[in-house]
Amino acid sequence: MAAQSRGQWGAAGTGLAVFILLMTFLVIPVGKVIYVAFVDVNTGRLTLLNFADFFNTSLFRESFVNSIYVAGMSVLFAALISMPLAYFTTRFNFAGAAVIQTLGVIPLIMPPFVGAVAMQLLFGANGSVNLLLDEHFGFTIPFMEGLNGVIMVESIHYFPFILINLSASLNNIDRAMEESAQNLGAHGLRLFRRIVFPLAMPGFAAGAALVFLKVFDDLGTPLLLNVNNMLAPQAYLRISSIGISDPMGYVISVILVAFSLLSLWTSYLATRGRDYASVQKGGGGLMKRDLKPWEKAGAWAVIILILLLVLSPHIGLLLLSFGTIWSFSVLPDGFTLAHYGEVFSTALPYITNTLLYAGLAALLDVLVATAIAYVVWRTELPGRKVLDYMGTAAVAVPGVVLGIGYLRTFHDFNLPIVGKPLASWWVIIVIALMIRRLPYALRAATAALQQVAVSLEEAAQNLGAGRFTTVRRIVVPLMAGGIAAGFVTAFATAAVELSATLMLVSAESDAPLAYGIYVYMQTAAGRGPGAALGVLAVIIVGVATYLSHRFVERTRAAHEVTARDG
Amino acid sequence: MQSQKITIENLHLSFGDTHVLKGIDLEIAPGEFFAFLGPSGSGKSTLLRAIAGFGPLPRGRILIGDEDVTSEPPWTRNVGMVFQSYALWPHMSVWKNVAFGLEERNTPREEIAPRVEQALETVGLAHLARRRPSQLSGGQQQRVALARTIVVEPRVLLLDEPLSNLDANLRIQMRRELLALQRKLGITTIFVTHDQEEANTTADRMAVLDAGVIQQSGPPMELYDNPVNLFVAGFLGSANRIEGKVITDKGRKMFVAQGGITIPVPDAEPEGAASAVFRPQNVHLMTPQAAAESSTVCFTGKVTHSEFLGSLIRYSLDLAGSEILVDEPHQAGQKVLPEGSEITACITSNQVRILRQ
Numbered sequence: 001m002a003a004q005s006r007g008q009w010g011a012a013g014t015g016l017a018v019f020i021l022l023m024t025f026l027v028i029p030v031g032k033v034i035y036v037a038f039v040d041v042n043t044g045r046l047t048l049l050n051f052a053d054f055f056n057t058s059l060f061r062e063s064f065v066n067s068i069y070v071a072g073m074s075v076l077f078a079a080l081i082s083m084p085l086a087y088f089t090t091r092f093n094f095a096g097a098a099v100i101q102t103l104g105v106i107p108l109i110m111p112p113f114v115g116a117v118a119m120q121l122l123f124g125a126n127g128s129v130n131l132l133l134d135e136h137f138g139f140t141i142p143f144m145e146g147l148n149g150v151i152m153v154e155s156i157h158y159f160p161f162i163l164i165n166l167s168a169s170l171n172n173i174d175r176a177m178e179e180s181a182q183n184l185g186a187h188g189l190r191l192f193r194r195i196v197f198p199l200a201m202p203g204f205a206a207g208a209a210l211v212f213l214k215v216f217d218d219l220g221t222p223l224l225l226n227v228n229n230m231l232a233p234q235a236y237l238r239i240s241s242i243g244i245s246d247p248m249g250y251v252i253s254v255i256l257v258a259f260s261l262l263s264l265w266t267s268y269l270a271t272r273g274r275d276y277a278s279v280q281k282g283g284g285g286l287m288k289r290d291l292k293p294w295e296k297a298g299a300w301a302v303i304i305l306i307l308l309l310v311l312s313p314h315i316g317l318l319l320l321s322f323g324t325i326w327s328f329s330v331l332p333d334g335f336t337l338a339h340y341g342e343v344f345s346t347a348l349p350y351i352t353n354t355l356l357y358a359g360l361a362a363l364l365d366v367l368v369a370t371a372i373a374y375v376v377w378r379t380e381l382p383g384r385k386v387l388d389y390m391g392t393a394a395v396a397v398p399g400v401v402l403g404i405g406y407l408r409t410f411h412d413f414n415l416p417i418v419g420k421p422l423a424s425w426w427v428i429i430v431i432a433l434m435i436r437r438l439p440y441a442l443r444a445a446t447a448a449l450q451q452v453a454v455s456l457e458e459a460a461q462n463l464g465a466g467r468f469t470t471v472r473r474i475v476v477p478l479m480a481g482g483i484a485a486g487f488v489t490a491f492a493t494a495a496v497e498l499s500a501t502l503m504l505v506s507a508e509s510d511a512p513l514a515y516g517i518y519v520y521m522q523t524a525a526g527r528g529p530g531a532a533l534g535v536l537a538v539i540i541v542g543v544a545t546y547l548s549h550r551f552v553e554r555t556r557a558a559h560e561v562t563a564r565d566g
Numbered sequence: 567m568q569s570q571k572i573t574i575e576n577l578h579l580s581f582g583d584t585h586v587l588k589g590i591d592l593e594i595a596p597g598e599f600f601a602f603l604g605p606s607g608s609g610k611s612t613l614l615r616a617i618a619g620f621g622p623l624p625r626g627r628i629l630i631g632d633e634d635v636t637s638e639p640p641w642t643r644n645v646g647m648v649f650q651s652y653a654l655w656p657h658m659s660v661w662k663n664v665a666f667g668l669e670e671r672n673t674p675r676e677e678i679a680p681r682v683e684q685a686l687e688t689v690g691l692a693h694l695a696r697r698r699p700s701q702l703s704g705g706q707q708q709r710v711a712l713a714r715t716i717v718v719e720p721r722v723l724l725l726d727e728p729l730s731n732l733d734a735n736l737r738i739q740m741r742r743e744l745l746a747l748q749r750k751l752g753i754t755t756i757f758v759t760h761d762q763e764e765a766n767t768t769a770d771r772m773a774v775l776d777a778g779v780i781q782q783s784g785p786p787m788e789l790y791d792n793p794v795n796l797f798v799a800g801f802l803g804s805a806n807r808i809e810g811k812v813i814t815d816k817g818r819k820m821f822v823a824q825g826g827i828t829i830p831v832p833d834a835e836p837e838g839a840a841s842a843v844f845r846p847q848n849v850h851l852m853t854p855q856a857a858a859e860s861s862t863v864c865f866t867g868k869v870t871h872s873e874f875l876g877s878l879i880r881y882s883l884d885l886a887g888s889e890i891l892v893d894e895p896h897q898a899g900q901k902v903l904p905e906g907s908e909i910t911a912c913i914t915s916n917q918v919r920i921l922r923q
Contacts, residue, residue, distance in 0.1 A: 176653035179620055180711075182640040183647045184667030184718060194666075198657040 013240020029405025095181035113220030137555025162207035170201025205270035217398035320531035350516035361433035403503025488548035569596035577626035605773035646720030825886020
């Protein structure tokens, strides 16, 4: 009995510490942002005046409409890319399916803004594609003109969210659902429209909502493409040029959060009904059929075209990083290693900063995530679910909003030893990254913990191990694979995070990689080194993603062995 | 609608290198309620799906009425199929599910409503038309699946293990309803099941499948009483099996088991190795005196095990190394024979079948 209550005290202490951490660095800053949006600057009273001002300013109205337009169109184009790919992989016995599944994920290992400049050089008014079009056919297409550019970069970048969810849904449809419709006379497109697509709708909607959210919140891409009449750039520009007392940045933040919540709610509603598409007894995915030779050729043509488009940011970035001068020409004039030389001689701090920040943030993430998962799923503490909600809620907070929240909340909080405000100390960047990536780590830790049978812990306790010993010697080792995967995911995505970082970097020497790329890409002369830095970022994230994949596979294999032995 | 016959001629079907159906020949009469019975993997579902047009293209011929449908796609066959999982579309109401087939057939709008109404009426679910499938119980879903199929007035009705997802009591009720509905509509029906009681109680005739081959077909009682091979004998209920051979002794054909038991058999039986097969309920336990006076074949053995099955007590006897099951009706107050007791068991020789393989 005494051991039991001591165990509870330890868990309670951990839970409380995590609670305080999340209150301080998530709930209070975001709450502050929302509060300030509703306060009259002069009188200090609650008001809707700021929102009235927002909608009375034509630039803001325009930005609001543009953000919705860009996010909506990005969803549309992402859907157009995903649907044929998902259809091919789930309906046909086709070697291209494996290529799609692998390459379809590649865009995710590069933040969208990194490829933006490369896309400009490939698809811009004087870019490779338009130069070729003009030369051979005498016309050009404004792919990258203003908002088009943002839509193009974002949809190419984020379509895998729809592809992955839609494919999963299509794979989960009970074959009998389709066969019963055929039995009653439906086939071809009508069958797809009336039965297959409605059943895959939850997956599609979940993916589409995610794409909408990501695009709506993205700061780096519009800034780099010099498109400022959208919401996230406006929030950033108001705060960085006018200052943290200007209420418009806060109003925009509230709108960003509201739309994030709306997207997540849509996604939640869509996936909640998901069980209806799941495999029933005797089912097992849509019927796959073999392709005729000419059909196979056509399918490959479509897939290669889409993959070229999808990989164009990477190709462009690689060309840019090795190119001498690239302007008004299809390809760079010559090739050089000078940009990489410059990166390694002057831009090394960006890389070391990134490894330090992302590494620390990911480490904190797995610690906090494991603690939350354990407290929520393995103790009876009252209110433990709150920790889970708080940790997950960070998904709905755009980077810009968190950045503004930190600036506002911690600007006046002077640290005694460092001698400057917390908001301008480099550690705040680590904390921001930690909070932003906590949901990923939390998902990984929860999944890992749920695979550890409670009886394994009870066996240890039965043999005399206390709660802490059980966690240290049984739970954590068994969760190791999942925790490692969570670490790597958090690390990889934190390494290329820009929106919160952009707000919080106060000295160039404290800046991470993403910030460095952003700064380089601002000037024509800096594009080469910027691209070289971008290629390094892709390599870092690529390697991390690969490792994460390996960890997950290995853990799964290990668990299968355990299950067999059991 | 006129009832249609179904003819299957020399049907072969493979999944890649796996040969699943190996030369099926079958004729099903118009209006017949026919069952495919077999263990899982026997090919019974594959055969049913081939009739509906699903699965790989088979070799051989499938005719519905006089029309060869072997290479027709599923959507032009007008063959109604009820799936094991019911396959009700969750994004549509019950009404929409039932109306689907009529809409696909471009039935005039004003005709759809009364026909859907009537089909739901037939299965007793008219009051649930606005519900979603997920709001229905298993039995109700089953009825909706049935209504969805019969509303289009298919030429034949195919039922793929339709009762396997229902609990025991509901299963008995539903199979009666199914049979009543089939009789009312007069539609040729094939029912796939692995449960012989289901097949026995519903089917006019049935085919027992194993390893992609029809082992035997005919009325249920005929198959039970006169199985043509050991598989059919063993699959349709419990059967005792004694190995031995048929010999001629003093001009009479006799079956001689390894333990020395002899059973007279018809003179038509050829000589050679064979098995004697008989049902546990046809064996009677007797006292040695009674056995001596009886005209039956008797043998003495030891009780090795007994099971109380409610209406029956099932004894296992050891008869010179062979295990024999004997079912005795249970009466209240009757003593169960203890293990190890010696007992004589007798069977009338016309209850014994001699089988080979």
